[in-house]
Amino acid sequence: MESAIERVLISADEIEAHVSEVGKKISKKFAGKDPIFVGVLKGCFIFMADLMRHVNIDCSMDFMAVSSYKGTTSTGAVKINKDLNEDIEGRHVILVEDILDSGVTLHYLMNYLQVRNPASISIVTLMDKPARRKAPVYADWSCFEIPDAFVVGYGLDYNERYRNLPYIGVLKPEIYT
Ligand code: IMP
Numbered sequence: 001m002e003s004a005i006e007r008v009l010i011s012a013d014e015i016e017a018h019v020s021e022v023g024k025k026i027s028k029k030f031a032g033k034d035p036i037f038v039g040v041l042k043g044c045f046i047f048m049a050d051l052m053r054h055v056n057i058d059c060s061m062d063f064m065a066v067s068s069y070k071g072t073t074s075t076g077a078v079k080i081n082k083d084l085n086e087d088i089e090g091r092h093v094i095l096v097e098d099i100l101d102s103g104v105t106l107h108y109l110m111n112y113l114q115v116r117n118p119a120s121i122s123i124v125t126l127m128d129k130p131a132r133r134k135a136p137v138y139a140d141w142s143c144f145e146i147p148d149a150f151v152v153g154y155g156l157d158y159n160e161r162y163r164n165l166p167y168i169g170v171l172k173p174e175i176y177t
């Protein structure tokens with residue numbers, strides 16, 4: 001598996017340090033507000049599990065599953081594969097994403113959830129690739145700003161592989177070309 005990785009972009013130690021810092025900041029901002037964290041599956045699963053262990057306030061969690069990506073290029077179309085189980089009316093929603101790329105997925109999700117009248121919607125992302133943004137979406141918290149490279153690991157995949165790497169790595173271009 002690791003032979004497919006060109007280089008380590010973010011080590012497991014760096015991830016841990018930044019994720020814990022962001023968890024503390026979110027805890028401060030939402031203390032007493034009982035937010036609901038909404039993980040965007042599948043990419044969020046490792047990030048959210050680690051993040052939540054640094055959130056020390058009352059809160060709840062739910063998950064959505066969306067797909068917008070085939071291989072390394074977005075199809076531009078977003079499909080909801082699993083909707084929320086919880087009612088978000090009047091709640092402070094915090095969307096938890098693995099990576100903010102074109103922004104198409106989160107732009108769609110924010111509009112999709114807004115009509116249910118949450119008290120607020122904010123975004124926490126593990127990584128942000130601002131150079132690739134197409135839709136007007138901004139992360140309230142981003143653990144890492146990264147250059148325009150296709151990355152895998154720590155939950156992120158290429159065709160469902162490499163999610164179990166404990167760090168973020170740049171995939172060798174020959175894997176997807
Ligand atoms: P967006 O809609 O273009 O912002 O894409 C968001 C989704 O695309 C993310 O949640 C990821 O699932 C996927 N994605 C974008 N960039 C990468 C990458 O570098 N590696 C793996 N998945 C990515």
Ligand code: MG
Binds near residue numbers: 040
């Ligand atoms: Mg994703």
